[in-house]
Amino acid sequence: QVQLQESGPGLVKPSQTLSLTCTVAGGSLNSGDHYWTWIRQSPGKGLEWIGYIYYFGTTYYNPSLKSRLTMSLDTSKNQFSLNLTSVTAADTAVYFCARAGEATGELDSWGQGALVTVSS
Amino acid sequence: SYVLTQPPSVSVAPGQTARISCGGDNIGSKSVNWYQQTPGQAPVLVVYDDSDRPSGIPERFSGSNSGNTATLTISRVEAGDEADYFCQVWHSDSDHYVVFGGGTKLAVL
Numbered sequence: 001q002v003q004l005q006e007s008g009p010g011l012v013k014p015s016q017t018l019s020l021t022c023t024v025a026g027g028s029l030n031s032g033d034h035y036w037t038w039i040r041q042s043p044g045k046g047l048e049w050i051g052y053i054y055y056f057g058t059t060y061y062n063p064s065l066k067s068r069l070t071m072s073l074d075t076s077k078n079q080f081s082l083n084l085t086s087v088t089a090a091d092t093a094v095y096f097c098a099r100a101g102e103a104t105g106e107l108d109s110w111g112q113g114a115l116v117t118v119s120s
Numbered sequence: 121s122y123v124l125t126q127p128p129s130v131s132v133a134p135g136q137t138a139r140i141s142c143g144g145d146n147i148g149s150k151s152v153n154w155y156q157q158t159p160g161q162a163p164v165l166v167v168y169d170d171s172d173r174p175s176g177i178p179e180r181f182s183g184s185n186s187g188n189t190a191t192l193t194i195s196r197v198e199a200g201d202e203a204d205y206f207c208q209v210w211h212s213d214s215d216h217y218v219v220f221g222g223g224t225k226l227a228v229l
Contacts, residue, residue, distance in 0.1 A: 037218075047155075047163065047206055049218035060216035063121075096162055104151040105210025105218060106168035113162050 002027035004097050006114035012091075013120050018084040022097030022111060029075050030055050035100040036073065036080045037107060040093040048093075052100060053080055087118045124207055124221035131227045138194040140224045142207030145188060152190040153208045154183055156201075157223075163206060167192060194226070202228045 008020035022036070029036060038050040051061035053071045061069050065084065073080040084091060094113040101108060125143040132138040142152060152170050155163035165174050167183035170190065180195045194201055207221040 046223045047208075047220040049220065052216075052218075062217070098162075100210070100218075101168070104153065104169045105208070105212065106151075106153040106165055107155070107163070107208070108165050108168070108174060110162035110164075 002099060002109045004099065004109055004111035006095060006097050006111045008114060008116070010115055010117060012087055012116060012118050014088055014118055015086055018082070018087050018091060018116055018118070020082045020095055020097075020114060020116070021079050022081070024078045024080075024099075027099070027109075029073055029078055029080065033102045035060075035102065035105070037098045037100045038071065038082045039096045039098060039107070041096070041113075042090075042093045045093075050082065050084075050095075089118050092116065092118045122209065122211065122217070122219050124209065124219055126205075126207060126221040126224045128222070129225045129227060131229055132194075132197050133229045134197055134199060136197055138197050138201070138226055140192045140194075140205050140207075140226065142190040142192070142221050143188055144190075144209065144219075147188055147190050147209065148186045150185075150209045150211070152183065152185050153210070154181075154192045155206045155208065157204045157206065158202075166205075197226075197228055199228050202226055 003025045035052040037052040068085045070083045096113045097111045098107040099109040154167040157163040166181045170185040171183040204223045
């Protein structure tokens, strides 16, 4: 059974870059039948899709975040990463990494989530 | 952009049937996925591709999708079903995007 785990700083200053990594165990980023996905949830709010990356590096981003967003993957470490620049308090959220099925986009495996607070 | 609309809350007595709707323009032409989230936890997939259940999800959870409304139905509701439920669609045409509904709080009376 695949397991995902987010890691990264829990506190980021305004205007700086938020960087998170997701480590995948029990499955390969090279499988070719999944999209590796980031989602966030602001305190007390709903879920927001950030974007996903396919095994050969193709990325798809939420248009509202696209100008600040970069995703990448490291197949040698079985990790994928998120960089979000110029953060503000509005970017404070729990960030989840997840695996999406290629056929119908179902998110069938999730990390436990990482709270990132943007504050000086 | 595509919008999914869910009722903020649904209340049901134990043993009864809960129905949670998810409205969207011609949503019946899309595949809908449903998630259950309890406080402090990551969401869990309970229905995918409109009406399929992942392994380990009780048969009490079912889904349907037609026209402008998808529905998650929970039969014989238990106290442990109290949670937030989110619908989700995925568009993969010339561009890709994922949309979530705003979520519905299921209260078990």
